[in-house]
Amino acid sequence: MSQAERLNELRELMWSAPESDSARAVALIFSFALVVAVLWLVRRQRLREEYTPIWIGTAAAMALVSVHPDILRTLARLMSAWTLSSTVFFLGLVFLVAICLNYAVRLSRANLQIKNLAQEVALIGARLDRMSRLEGKVEY
């Protein structure tokens, strides 16, 4: 048997290894806790509803994968990953990078809005000063 064939066999062996029940239970508990945390934050008005779908979706995906680990196994095969855990870590990283980028875009938009708003406030202030000066109410 060639080295490549042996490696493939080893990879198949790792893919078909049964998942531990405790790992699946932890994933389920974590996804449930995530949903609870999101709902609690929304109820306390510390998280806006529009930001919740991504986190509820993440929790649902985690729960789905822990109930049906074959989904993860299929993904690992598609990605030619060696282990299911490395697949989870890789997908987790991709998700985090994507969400950071998304928030950077939102932050940029918020910065622009704050800048425009501050300029508008300053301009209104100047307009009021001017009107007051014209009416002779303000002396510098």
Add this chain to the structure above:
Amino acid sequence: MPSEPWILIIPAFNEAKNLARVLTTVTSTGLDFESVVIDDGSLDDTGAVAARSGATVIRHPFNLGYGAALQTGYKYALDRHASLLVQMDADGQHDPREIPELIAPVLRQELDLVVGSRFIEPTDYRMGLARRIGRELFSGLARLNGLKVSDPTSGFQAMNRTTLRLYGRDFFPTDYPDVDVLLTAHRHGLRVGEHSVRMSPGVRSSRLHSGSRAVYYVYKMLLSTWTASTSRRRRKENGL
């Protein structure tokens, strides 16, 4: 003052020390400008000094940045239906006595935007090696895009209302509006040119372009210049 006033904007951040002298020099030129100081969230008496000197003061509620302060001035000028705007720095490096020559090409309707350049004619203005390389780099990038500009970091500029309408838009940077905005103006079909001026070394440039900020400045300017040079070319006949 004409029905469409001429406006001189001076963005200022903690410039109480220099501002009175600058405004006195502006007044002594006898130019028919409304002087507007944009107090960019100063912690000193910048706003009060400007008001005592007779200038209109626009106060930012907090520090927004040099570019944002300029843009507030542009927006004010648009609001006042100004036909001409001159911008200069508050640190005294620009000489208001040069304004008549700076605005002449705009008044003759030859140019939409005039940049006061230190490097058209030989002057005693000295620049460090790093900044000289930066200037050459960004001037070169502008030239590649068909814009001839020898002093892309000059804050001494004159412009007409068409330019103001463009500069009032959201693309205008809040920090360093240099060659990238000139390039954007050029790509929008505005006529951008230069006029030789003399400047004394100021503190704004050294503050903005020194230390680790210089590295970020080069990075940011390369990125924004690329953005400006690859943006869709538009003509001013199309309403910008």
